[in-house]
Each structure stands twice: as C-alpha cells, then as structure tokens.
Amino acid sequence: MAKRQYELGTAELQILRVLWSAGPCTVRDVLERLHEQGRKLAYTTVQTFLTRLEQKGFVQSDKTGLAYVFEATLSRTRLRKSRVKSLVSQLYDGAAAPLVLQLIRSEQFTKDEIQKLHALIDELDQTETDSDS
Amino acid sequence: MAKRQYELGTAELQILRVLWSAGPCTVRDVLERLHEQGRKLAYTTVQTFLTRLEQKGFVQSDKTGLAYVFEATLSRTRLRKSRVKSLVSQLYDGAAAPLVLQLIRSEQFTKDEIQKLHALIDELDQTETDSDS
C-alpha cells in the first residue's frame, strides 16, 4: 500500500498539452508534434504515455481508421482549476489573495490585461460593497 | 538515464511545510506536528523524508544536542515562485494574466484584499501609462 492517487507526471502532461493544442491525434501525430518542439522520444514511449493516460482516465481512444486516435477527456480548464487549487492550499494556506498579489507584483502585463484586471476588480469592489451594506 | 531533476513529492512538501511553520525541528517534532494534523506516519518515515530533503539540498541539519535538528533552506517564497512559474508555463502558455483573471473570478476575497488589489492595479496602471507615453 504505497501511492494510490493517480497524478500527472510532467512528461504525461506534455503529451496532454499536445492533445489540447492539436486535437485528436494518433501516436505518430503526437510524436511529430513533440519532435517539432525539440522533444525527442521513441514512438513506443509516446504510446506508453497515451496508454497510461487512458488508464488514468485522462484521454480516450477510438480506432476508426488504421491507427488509434487519442483525445483528451480532461480539459485544460479542469486541470488548471485543480492545479491552482492544490497550489493555493499547499503553499498559500488556502488563501488565493497572496497569490494574486504575487502575480501582479512580479509579472509584466500588457495594457489590455491591465484594463481587464481593472474592470474585474472594480466589479468585485462593487459587489462586495453591495453585499456589505 | 531516466529522471535527473530533483522534485518535491507531496509528502516531502508536507514535511517542509512543517519546518516552515514550526521552525527548526527534530524528527520527533515533525512527527508530532504531523500527528496533530491527523497525518499518521512512522518515525522512520519522517526521518527518511528529512534525509532525502537534505540530500536534495532543501533542508540542512545540525546535531547540537541529542538529536539532529532540521531546518528548511528552501524558503516558502522561493518555492512559491518556482511553482507558480512552472504552473504558468505548463498550463497558461507562459502568460500570467489568465491565471490572475481566473483567480479573481473564482475566489472570494475579503474587503481588505480587494483594497490591496485595487491599490496595486492602480499603481500598475499608472506605471504602464507612464512608460507608454
């Protein structure tokens, strides 16, 4: 009885990312994308990852033509949420605000992004004030 | 030639977190903290983690009294930065703004936090406008 909870390794995540950006892929498609990115892996390595991802329930496959076509079932949005949640709980004591502050302080944003942020914050401010009175 | 880059497992991170919150600790200190948190581990398990963390360079130990005292050398701030960086690069294509937006949209903040955010954004807005003109 050691580990039981399936996680995503970084290499597996890289495969998933290909599926997100390229849509349904065969093993070879994924392999080629990875090669384009400078990531050299053997064909069977990619195949292993895809199989394991399927076992973990993060992708699904269909054999319509000659080869299996794999597609992500775990969406990037879902993974984002889950990763952010565990980041916040593990390193920020569950409080998201310090993370937001850190991000804003340390990252460069474009004017557009700042605009959006501004709008959002104003909105927050508004609702908060409302609900408070 | 498989993996080479040392990472922090979640269990190891939990140990580190104890060190951050409690300061320098012996194996037993850590064990007790974990027990208080409802985390049941054997004494030697904790010891193994501490040893491994030391090998990875994330903690250091001194034997001043009877037992070794372990102290984190990796700060929470540093780890936060590194984790956030890899989160952003792996799941947000390197752009922090969408993460900020996501956080703001999905999290509840206190008035104080909103205040701070507001101030910060205003500041950003300012500098951005300045440097732009």
Next chain:
DNA sequence: CCGCTTCTCCTACAACTGTCGGAGGTATCC
C-alpha cells in the same frame, strides 16, 4: 549495572514515472 526509550543508519519494497525494445499483425509498393 540494566532495561527502556530514543536516536541514527541502513536496508527494503511496492507503486509510479520516464524511457524504450522486440514480437507479431497488416497494409503497401514494387
């Protein structure tokens, strides 16, 4: 001094992850 508690050191082991090779099927191209 003797046993009990506590520490350290070493070893172990199962599950998970990264990485691949070989065996064997099928389609394809002269």
Next chain:
DNA sequence: GGATACCTCCGACAGTTGTAGGAGAAGCGG
C-alpha cells in the same frame, strides 16, 4: 509475393517517491 513501413501489444528496467522495519549506539530511571 516478398520487402518495407507502420501499428499494436507486452515486457522491461532504472530512477523517484511513499512508507517502514531492524540493528545498533547512547542516555536515563531505578
């Protein structure tokens, strides 16, 4: 129809992580 090119399936292996037990040193209460 045999060589060529792919594809799938299965097994393998080393390194990492989670978890712990046993052997042996060292201090403490009686």
